[in-house]
Amino acid sequence: MSWLWYMVDGLEHCFGVTQNESGELGAISDNEVPNGVKDIIFGVPRYTSYTLPIFTIFAAKSLRELVLNGFNLKRVPLSSDVANYNSLRKVSLSYINLDHNMLQTLLNKCSLIVSLVLEHCFGLEKIELLNLQRIKSVTIKTFRNQRVKIEAPTLEHLYYFDAGEGYPMLDIINAPNLVSLEYIGDQIPKTFVDANLQWNCHPRKVFLVTTSKMISCFMDRLMSMKSSSHSTSHESSKPSCNKLQEITTYKFDWENQNWHPVEFESGKLALSRDKFYFLLDW
Known part of the structure; x- marks a missing residue:
């Protein structure tokens, strides 16, 4: 019963x-x-x-x-x-x-x-969200290695949990209104920032729960994006659209159960598996 x-x-x-x-x-x-x-x-x-x-x-x-x-x-x-x-x-x-x-x-x-x-x-084997006309919030917790493709112009909030052993396969091909992205997993694809954050979505808030190595890689890519944006803006008289201008970083204090701001200095902040919150100004 x-x-x-x-x-x-x-x-x-x-x-x-x-x-x-x-x-x-x-x-x-x-x-x-x-x-x-x-x-x-x-x-x-x-x-x-x-x-x-x-x-x-x-x-x-x-x-x-x-x-x-x-x-x-x-x-x-x-x-x-x-x-x-x-x-x-x-x-x-x-x-x-x-x-x-x-x-x-x-x-x-x-x-x-x-x-x-x-x-x-x-x-x-794959999860494709391509024709949801009014979708605002998506939560995906993968089962082993599942390829995920999202095309959702109205999407505002995405929670992604990767349970696979290899590199997760998350492809956000169109989500211009994405406000927040929460990513939990031990691996982050090397091209995730370049392919998704630079071209297909520009979330204001990014939450990461992952290993120190992955957080370091993510921070390095954000720093590279910011440097690239500033150099491009100096070379052109036109305002740079959808370029990363500023990064504010917060780290979660597991003992006191609260967030506190930290200096953004690449991955040196992450000593173990941690939870970070990035406020991105595009």
Whole structure:
């Protein structure tokens, strides 16, 4: 027995859902989601074979938020007749087994969401977010080595957690309105700053939680970008657009649980795995 929580008019409801011999979930309260449901939180034990009738759940026209944990969506049949779910604003998928086609189908049918969470979803070799028209916030926690490509002109906040052993593959090809980027992982691609921060996005805030070596590399690249910007501005009478002008650096004090400003002197500040916050003026 699994459990489904949902909200109707501010009231919380809960009921059980059974599983048949083939691994499919049984009827959901008279075979449909109750009218007026706006938020659904639905979870099963991780890494199980539960199959969710996700398109039946999506059919609830009032549904605004959907949180799923632990399901197998690879066995859900895809259909070109699936309607668009324009009421949805928030989608969160954690420990979900799905493939690229299923993910793209879900995103295409929920193209008006403003918040997306993909947490350790396995079965995906790549994660592409390319057609989300109103997306504001994205959280991605990768499962092993997954290539991530983001084209989201409206995106403002990106949280990226890399669980892979090799270099993470994060490609932000278009996010001009990105305000904050939080990056957690032991590796940072050598071209990450050059390819992403210089050309495709210019976040005001960058949070890093990584090794001292990676923080040193990141600081060195920021210093190089700043020096390059200043030399370019002196050579041209035109104002330099999207060039890094100033860097303010903060370091997290784990003992006192607060931030404090520090002098920016390349990677010499990072003695161990640390958390840094960079305020960038473009």
